[in-house]
Amino acid sequence: MESEASILRQPGPMPRILVVEDDDPTRLEVTAALEDYGFAVESVARGHTGLLRALEGDFDAVVLDRMLPDVDGLSILSTLRNVGKQTPVLILSALSAVDERVRGLRAGGDDYLTKPFDSLELTARLNALLRRRSSPVEASALSVGDLVLDTSTHHVERAGEVIELKPREYQLLEYMMRHAGQPVTRAMLFESVWNYHFNAQTNVIDMHIGQLRRKVSLNGRLSVMIHTVRNVGYILHAGE
């Protein structure tokens, strides 16, 4: 098992995050968690201020509460998108109804997280958002260490040896390789690979990953590349 320290971002410029949240304890908690995981955080409590800062400031991502006392979170989001501001936005909401998620994503949100949430889940999702923005071009060949995946032919090999994968295993591996070196949560894997938004039983994902992990390590003959991050999910890296 990896310690949580591995989630800490690699040294480099700290991504700037704007947090718009009216509830004081939640705002402090989110700010503290993001700072701990290596983000530069600016937090505001009011929707108006949040909108102004999002328009003026140069942020890498915005964490936006869905329900603010003065302006509705979704209005802020649509205003941002209407003036052509494409900063990735992650919506926080106490409403888990599917309607809400659909509405949030339609208004231009990039991801949606229901309260109460794990700060690690939030961090992992933000990292994924930032990664998505920084590498928009889909590379046809992904490689991590000696593991190579061709997205056009779905061909996977490690150290020259072909790995046979089932379609879902292939999708899981592709997603993890796109986010190599970053922790990905079970919910993120489930949502992106199965494309449903219903909290699946996490142990089911664990079993899929278990099989994938075994295949990627060539039944244990090579080093394990998929590691479990306690309380979070998984991380794929080339290893020592």
Add this chain to the structure above:
Amino acid sequence: MQANKRQTRMHFSSVTWLLAVFISSAIVLFTLLYWVTHSYLLHEVDERLLGEVAEFHSIGRAEAIADIAALSRRDVASSRPYGVFDADGTWLAGNIHTLPVARHRKPFYYTQVMQDGHRAIDAHFRGIIVPTQSGLRIVVGHSIDEIIDFDRTLVKMLCVGLMLTIILAVGCGAALNAMSNRRIRAISVTGREIMAGQLNRRLPTRGTHHDLDRLAEIVNTMLDEIERLVAEVRGVCAGIAHDLRTPMTHLRAGLERARRRSASVDDYQTAVEAAIVQSDIVLNRFTALLRIAEIEADGRRASFGEVSLSTVLRDVVDLYEPVADDRGLSVTVLGHEPVQVTGDVDLLFGAVENLLDNALKFTPRGGMITLEATTEAGEPIVSVADSGPGIEAGEREAVLRPFYRSPNQQAHAPAGHGLGLSLVAAIARVHDADVEIHDNQPGCKMVLRFKGA
């Protein structure tokens, strides 16, 4: 209590109103009766008098005096008096001695003092003056004392009748009022008992079709439903408390142990990890409960679209394949025709997932699970059948309730929080679908039947 008082008063005043209407209509009716009778009798008299006008109109002078003199000597002369007068008002013959002042040919009232024995009494008459062609004035009278007597008797009778009517009406009104007041008091007593928490009490009824009985029956049916719901809520509360006590106890015990024993940072770290796991269990329970509440609260129609049940089934099976392999169970999907329903794809996935998860949990190793999406009698259905122990017929409705656990499942029940099937039931309700539980012989077959899809 305030409301009760107001109701009683309102009821009383409605009876008073009824009484007032009833009595005044009786008075109007009796007055009308009196007036019609009285005018009919007078009309009869006037008819006769007008008849005499025609008879005497063309009579000659001598003949008139002789006739009137003869007529006024008859036995009935005192009640049918006549008089004949000259053009200047001089009495010529008859037992009317003065010419009354009145219009000609129009009946009028007059009184005359009569000797009855040695007592002078006022006699009442109706009279008419007939001018003849020969220049005389003939006065014809008709006693109306009998009519007056009759009128008095009639008024007395009507008054007595009216009194009886009023007494009867007031009595009945008071009795009715008292009766319904007594019933309302009984109902309000029961109502107070129910409000005080005795939910098994019911409003008293007499089994008639009386308004109050019908109302009481409606209220009683409502109370049955409320009692059932309250019992269910109590069950759910007890279920939640019971369900959360275990992880909370573990959490507390772990923290306490950490305080007592932990010496190094590592010890504390392990304790914190364990505490997080336990609190996650608690949070997950709450999330599951809230999810059911949310699904039931809003219709969620906005997220509805065309959903292929066959695709959802395949995706769920695909997700659970490793679990089935691990437990040594075979899972098959039957039917490859596309079956479409209008619904929320995520919720339907959740429903099928929970059904399959349940089947996987309760089916012993080597068992078989069959999923099928098909159309039966025009209604799309999804079925998940297993070869496990099945569900007793008597428990089939209960298992859909939150936190229900079969008493004979306790022994071999794997970990679960008894919310899965309630979630399925909630999702089914949002989709206008029925959850049916059939016997798979052996095992259990859960069917989601989409009505009118």
